[in-house]
Amino acid sequence: MNRSLRPLAATAVIFALAYAASIFQFPGMFSTRVLGNFLTDNAFLGITAVGMTFVIISGGIDLSVGAIIGFTGVLVAVLIGWFGIHPLAAFAIALVVAAAFGAAMGAAIHYLEVPPFIVTLAGMFLARGAASVITQDSIPVTHEFYSTVTSTYWLMPGGGRLSLIGALMILVFIVGALVAHRTRFGSNVYALGGNAVSAALMGVPVARTTILIYTLSATLSGLAGIVFSLYTSAGYPLAAVGVELDAIGAVVIGGTLLTGGYGFVAGTFIGVMLQGLVQTYIIFDGTLSSWWTKIVIGGLLFVFIVLQRLVFSASSSRTKTFWKLKHE
């Protein structure tokens, strides 16, 4: 097997084992109904995590995604509820605003040479604050378009429902994987994450790529915000608090290296599904409390980070010499 696919395989095996163990304990979990709900309940997280995968492969991090989800949710609800704009037009406006926001963050990261962590932190404050300035309350969305979308689903064999937003998430993952592995932009992202200086020397347009990466992440977060507003039929400024951590967790569990230059969009999908599995298991069990989700996800994060460390320090001889040098 290709060595570079190992972390991806490890994640897939762990997911399969965990799912098999859950089914062994609760046979009811083996149904397309549960799988359908996995997709619907985690659609917004999955869509955000695709953008986060690109950011992390490029060696950056985006802390603003949760806040952008909250902001677009409020923006869409306000445009529909207060100004009577058709939802589709409101979606388009929200996506453009999110994209512009991301482009501004990317430009700040590149031209001001500020760490991505700080720029997106400022972006998080800005988006969350702007949403709260627009409204403090949850704004319900009552439009027939919303009820049509939320009641549209494909019946899978076994009675499971593949909702429109669940299908949208799968589509985003497929397109994301194609962009990452089959386009010039995708190669540039990997090159940038591998080593920004040599990427620039090889002729990778660093400025354009950086700006595009954060634009992509913010646009996908905007899309996730729209999905979240469809999912909850409301816009709330404090919606999706902490989703940035879930998304980073999904990406890391999916085998993407946090130092950049290495990772898979498909792995992120498994990471999202694994988080969904933990939540569903806790619901099925009934005696475990919700805080176990956080502890288990923290534990998984730890296991995968250590695993990455071991796999990569074993394969790279340069780290070994450095290690020796230090300890002799």
Next chain:
Amino acid sequence: MKLKRFSRLINPQSIALIVVLLVNWALFPGFFDVTWQDGRLFGSLIDVLNRGVPVAILAIGMSAVIATKGVDLSVGAVMAISGAVAATLVVDGYPAYVAVIAALAIGIVCGVWNGVLVAFLEIQPIVATLVLMVAGRGIAQLITAGSIVTFADPVLIYIGTGSFAGLPMPVVIAIVLLILSVFLVRSTAVGLFIESVGVNRAAASLAGIRSGLLLVAVYGFSGFCAAVSGLIVAGDIKGADANNAGLWLELDAILAVVIGGTSLLGGRFSIAMSVLGAIIIQAMNTGILVSGFPPEFNLVVKAGVIILIFTMQSPLATRFIEMRKTTRAVARKAS
């Protein structure tokens, strides 16, 4: 010598604080009134200090961590854990000193865990501390069994709301901690060691600094500061709220350190300036509250401050200033 010391007090941070305080005074004329009542000081200024303490104490530990080119995202979660431990222990009937010592010890353990991940497994700090940031709040909820544990222990409440020599107890604790840590890093070689590890860890190791041990100690210190902060917050509300104690304070602490002028790239830090940064943040918060804006407006202002600071510090701005200087010099020469 005296002049030099005085000129050190005139820096952008102090000027920023004075400007913020003057704006507050303009918005709320009674801002500078301080009264003596029931054996302690009262007033908006004292309030700014008192409310700023949790972030100020976090910023003390965070400065040292950032100086090693790291960052500690877990401090908010550690605050929740330490508050939860102290509250649960006193409710179970243990004496207050046991609860305080246990809470501080747990904080140090959390910090040492982060330090081991960073120093010996060589995981990036932002990722290593993310693990505890995610799991820590779950652990705190596990300790309190998901509820807000309220207590009536006089000692713990005194830590959060009491007063000593006229000043609120949290402020006294912060001042003591500040003096001790400044003494530790500036009167011994520890500060130099921290800075050298931040500049180049490999070089520092080759020069004979036991960088691994030092990193563990620095993260342990940050965990200790977070635990102190958690005790103060728990004492203040007479309860431990695993969900909300210290929520997002890690970001405020990082912001305080950045406002204080410590470089995120490591190697240069000032604990006193970070504490000043925390007070500036709190003065802005108070200003927004007294002027009647919704508290969420704070976030927008904070974002604005971050952008402003980094635009000023950026190489682009430096180059621009250099360019203007040279053109001026050239013009002067020509004339």
